[in-house]
Amino acid sequence: QQISLDGYPHYMLKEIHEQPDSIRNAMRGRLDDQNATAIFGGLNLTPQQLRSVDRIILTGCGTSWHSALVGEYLIEEFARIPVEVEYASELRYRNPPIEPGTLVFGITQSGETADTLAALVETKRKGHRTLAINNVVGSSIAQAADGGVYLHAGPEIGVASTKAYTSQCCTLAMLALYFGRLRHMSYEAGQEFITALRRLPAAVEQSLTCESRVREVAEKYQSATTFLYMGRQYNFPTALEGALKLKEISYIHAEGYPAAEMKHGPIALVDEHTPSVFIVPRGTTYEKVIANMEEVKARSGPVIAVTCHADPAIDNLADDVIRVPETPEFLQPIVSVIPLQLLAYNVALLRGCDVDKPRNLAKSVTVE
């Protein structure tokens, strides 16, 4: 069945714009105000099993692996359960000791990625509970897992994942709330969490209004041969995802780094032709990331800042500023990734690349 472009020139752009709705759909029926928690009907875990979870492994490939990293920050902060993130392609051949209280989540848009499927089948064979966070109903991974959560993001056609990523992050946030409330998270904290989640679609909607600003930035830097993306904490995965988007569809070399790691290598790449994109919303490491921006500036590197409120410290430093709405720190990756998706899209367009079907890539990789 042909999915309509609804007047958009590309599926990727359409899917970027669908995100306020796809996030709403990920949350539909899953927020329980009365108990200040989330509802997951398909985990297929007994209350006893749920309470005995003492470790979580999140595994996936590509963009789904990036959402797993966001999930690690979320679940460790709010549920206080130790989390490990594994590339599925590594997990399937590694033989890590997995304790009985460990839950393994396979995160996947398509539900067909061969490595993710194999990693889940292998861990399940060894007797562990496996769950899928998956977009496609009835997919191979959904069938192989003991239970799971559907993203309800609707079909994603563009090879570069956009709406599935933000839905995965949102679902992982709800899982953090769910597991948190089973442990020590207070009722009030649960309510606040839900309030923040409910505001998210409007924040994403507002984030999309940065499009014309992003187009100007894309025009300015379209000829660069390397981009650096840097962020910290919740936005370290955002840096990885921004760099991946650009690589995938514009074929420009890009690297994502936790900003503080810059001094251990990437700073050697900085010169007047190498733009650095900093994801720098206010939060725990705000001043430190600004100091990293100064280091890039001191070496004549162009600085692009994705930030929230006007702050002279950033406005005077950055060559280009893209503003996104402010959310609580733990939801900021979902809002901050929007301009990075749009930047990749616009740069690819200006370079004449096939945005929806980039060379050498497949929407789902069903072979090893």
Ligand code: G6P
């Ligand atoms: C391919 C796609 C990526 C995707 C990855 C994992 O490489 O091009 O966009 O992130 O597979 O796919 P999955 O369907 O498992 O999320």
